[in-house]
Amino acid sequence: MIKAVSTSMKYIQTYLDRIQREFGQYCPVCMALHYHLVDISETAALTHAAEYRGHYFKMCDENHLEMFLSTPDQFVTPGCPHTLPKPHLLPRKLTEVQVKNRFPQQVEMKGFCPVTYLDGKQRYEALVRGKMEYAVEYRERIYIFETKEKRDKFMRTPETYWAQKLPIKVPPLSEPVHLTSLPTLGYLEQGVAEAVIKAMTAAGCLKPKHPYLSLKRSALSYVALYLKAFNHKSTDSIRQMYKKKLASFEENCMLIPYLSTVMKGNYRPPSERPIDFEFKLNRFLALSDLPGANAVQLD
Template sequence: MIVAELELDTVEVLKRGLVDKMKINKPHPMHDSSEILHIRNSCYKQEVEHVRQHFQQQYQNWIQLDGLKSKWWIWNSIIKEVSISMKYIHSYLERMGSRQAACINRLCITPKELQYRLGEFGQYCPVCLALQYHLVDCSETAVLTHAAEHRGRYYKMCGEDHLERFLVTPDQFVTPSCPRTLPEPHLLPRKITESQVKKRFPQQVEMKGFCPVTYLDGRRRYEALVRGKMEYAVEYRERIYIFETKEKQAKFLRIPEAYWDQKLPSKVPPLCEPVPLTSLPTLGYLEQGVAVAVIKAMTAVGCLKPKYPFLSIQRSALLYVAFYLKAFNHKSTDYTSQKYKKKLALFEENCALIPYLTSTMRGNYRPPSERPIDFEFKLNRFLALGDSPGASSVL
């Protein structure tokens, strides 16, 4: 089963609703006014989020298509998706009938069923473990593009190449023929967050906070003693390690045995005391604290050059920067960020009314039948902004 969603913005929905409203031969009266359509569209967008999330998480069969494309393009796109799914289903049934391993992609397998039928390697790639003795955890990849079924059990591979090798000779990579087995759960490395590291206090990080991967790959030289970052932390054998980069954290997760048991030299670089942000002078405080965010906001306002109806250019630019900073503040909650992103989008739509009306109202008078479909709607929206207290009231 595939669920297809056609994506359309509110303005396009109202345009198409107005076209349907102007049709003469209707079988029965309908509630198709602009207000009703706007309410129905708002309710749809609110409810579809939960439905979309459910199908994406549980069945991975939700596809989104551009509703502005032609009906032939949409039809061909859906036929293409259905054909791909049918190809996987036919291949699965054929290989299962021949008692061969088969890919389980696009079979709408839920996470609960996957977890219940996982093989002895769990979410780790059995091919990497057998060929390289690498612990490659595939749990962060929700899609089953590289997953297969063999003897009623599910196995996840790290890529297309390893999936093909598993499908050809699956017995080579599973018990009892596999050369290596998965270590016990307490011997498996796992990522931990910065807050989890802090909760483990007074336990200290190993190697005094230096990155074990950088140190060993740098041939244990003094220059290779680089401090790790708390955001890249791993727990292994009840010890905590922190790493310089995400790539080096991933390398440790693959082959922890090579890096975990190292000794530091007697002489190590001194610990640099962090400088409190509030102790910097005003210019330095702004540079270190908000420079990047302000530069991005100024770049955005410079590219858009917004002019809000009935407000000056200066105030329009200031309001846009304020909305932008609130919408993309990484310290805000998801709810707050989403709220101000919607307000920013609404602000941009209102700013776009001026160039639209300017280009549309040029030349001689045109009767209503010759005007664009959304002209009346946007003109009334523009005039209504003159009676409102202004965009600053929603900050």
């Protein structure tokens, strides 16, 4: 049975391959209306597919499927105003490995994004380096793009962007600078400045005062916990652990203003005290019993 099903599926795939040759894996409605090459090959589902005159067509969405079904003649040969270019004139995505394997072939436009440059009216400030992860081959040339959206825009209308010339003066190639090669102050500024600023800002907003700790020790402990809780280089489990410690630290800091407010004035019998008073008072007193005058556990 498995062999019979496998053979049947091969026949179906062969049939589909043969009847989709007119527009391949491109949306004929996009081609007819906008002369856009909208590749749907990465979509395996046939949700927006139709068969007409012995040919198989895939549309990009429900709206274009409805348009095709209502008036198919205007989207197929000979009614379609545009035909699909020859295979060698169609753009195709490249992976970083595929680009590296094409060495010594170089990327076009010295690695600047052609979409950003043209959409920026070919101004000097519109010369932005592309990223190797967004690479496309077109007319046996390789282009790289600033973002996925820019790459997709090129693939829809490659004729618009491919034949551009760079100005004589272009931005210099920026070489990556290793943090360890910087002086200490520069290393701290580039490596941890943003994280420290966020931690100090949070401490400034909270103004933490932990029971049995000085203001200085409270602030330092809070910053240390904050840095550990939001260290993007740590694993998610470690970050979550320190986020819980940070939350517990903040709760401890709130004990002082809470107790000082509740305990003002004359003595009140237990029945007139807030329901959580005993719990928070006991928690406050328990903190004094920790070793090292309530040294906060940062490890």
